[in-house]
Amino acid sequence: MPFELEIDEFERLTDLIYRKAGIRFEQKKIYYIAKRLEKRMAEVGSETVMDYIRHLKFTDRDGREMQELLNSLTINETYFFRDFNQLQAFAEDSLDTVVTQKAARGDRCLRIWSSGCSSGEEPYTLGIILQEMIDDIKRWEVEIVATDIDEVILDKARKGIYMSRSVKDVPKEYLAQYFTRSSGFYHVNQKIKDMVRFDYLNLNDRAVLRKYRGFDFIFCRNVLIYFDDVSRRRVVDHYYMALHEGGYIFLGSAESPTRINPAFKLKKTANHMVYYK
Numbered sequence: 001m002p003f004e005l006e007i008d009e010f011e012r013l014t015d016l017i018y019r020k021a022g023i024r025f026e027q028k029k030i031y032y033i034a035k036r037l038e039k040r041m042a043e044v045g046s047e048t049v050m051d052y053i054r055h056l057k058f059t060d061r062d063g064r065e066m067q068e069l070l071n072s073l074t075i076n077e078t079y080f081f082r083d084f085n086q087l088q089a090f091a092e093d094s095l096d097t098v099v100t101q102k103a104a105r106g107d108r109c110l111r112i113w114s115s116g117c118s119s120g121e122e123p124y125t126l127g128i129i130l131q132e133m134i135d136d137i138k139r140w141e142v143e144i145v146a147t148d149i150d151e152v153i154l155d156k157a158r159k160g161i162y163m164s165r166s167v168k169d170v171p172k173e174y175l176a177q178y179f180t181r182s183s184g185f186y187h188v189n190q191k192i193k194d195m196v197r198f199d200y201l202n203l204n205d206r207a208v209l210r211k212y213r214g215f216d217f218i219f220c221r222n223v224l225i226y227f228d229d230v231s232r233r234r235v236v237d238h239y240y241m242a243l244h245e246g247g248y249i250f251l252g253s254a255e256s257p258t259r260i261n262p263a264f265k266l267k268k269t270a271n272h273m274v275y276y277k
């Protein structure tokens with residue numbers, strides 16, 4: 001018999017997911033969920049959806065299975081130099097402003113958070129941009145903290161090995177300079193890998209989230225689209241608190257930080273809007 005997920009089962013399950021991760025799945029996603037759920041049920045040996053939900057609620061004490069389920073449901077689409085215009089605004093405007101201000105104060109420490117980093121293309125892109133844009137980068141202490149809820153994707157990110165699809169938007173000269181090609185794969189060079197630290201972080205885990213603060217730039221692009229208004233506001237309020245005065249936030253191009261938290265200030269650059277504290 002083909003596997004079917006009833007509406008009330010879908011609601012119970014997505015409610016558990018929402019409480020754990022803050023991600024809200026709408027009913028139109030029922031087939032997407034059903035396909036992945038069927039695999040997870042086979043893996044743990046649950047015969048019915050209700051058995052599986054009971055397992056998540058009562059016997060999955062260390063949260064292993066909930067994590068496996070989340071790993072299979074998160075959408076990890078990403079690539080190097082995604083949203084080029086926004087990155088150009090970062091590289092040519094915001095980064096320069098912050099670097100100039102900090103250097104004038106004798107503060108040569110730069111901290112960037114790539115929140116919802118997926119397989120690592122975004123934080124490594126930021127590493128490349130810093131190498132290119134900061135003339136005296138050797139005199140700076142730079143840390144790029146990259147976090148995600150999906151442990152499987154974080155393992156991939158730490159390896160830093162990509163297929164050609166991921167690097168399609170990397171300018172040719174950067175591809176030659178920051179990657180090594182081997183057996184058809186692109187390996188991110190060690191110099192860039194050393195700039196990035198990958199951590200597991202569930203943005204809905206408020207206690208752990210609180211520890212992430214003291215950043216000059218926060219990137220959280222194409223992540224909050226899966227959140228409902230309440231969780232989205234909570235996370236963006238945290239980002240405000242976690243930024244230094246004068247620090248910048250970059251959300252996905254369809255997401256406006258000021259609409260979520262009006263305290264952010266807006267600045268027009270040559271071809272983009274940027275938001276800062």
Ligand SMILES: C[S@@+](CC[C@H](N)C(=O)[O-])C[C@H]1O[C@@H](n2cnc3c(N)ncnc32)[C@H](O)[C@@H]1O
Nearest residue numbers: 074077078116118148149150202203221222223
């Ligand atoms: C579409 S990718 C975005 C990757 C990258 N920021 C970009 O724009 O190319 C979304 C990422 O958000 C992560 N994510 C979703 N919900 C999360 C949560 N509650 N906490 C942390 N990461 C989450 C997913 O695992 C996924 O890797």
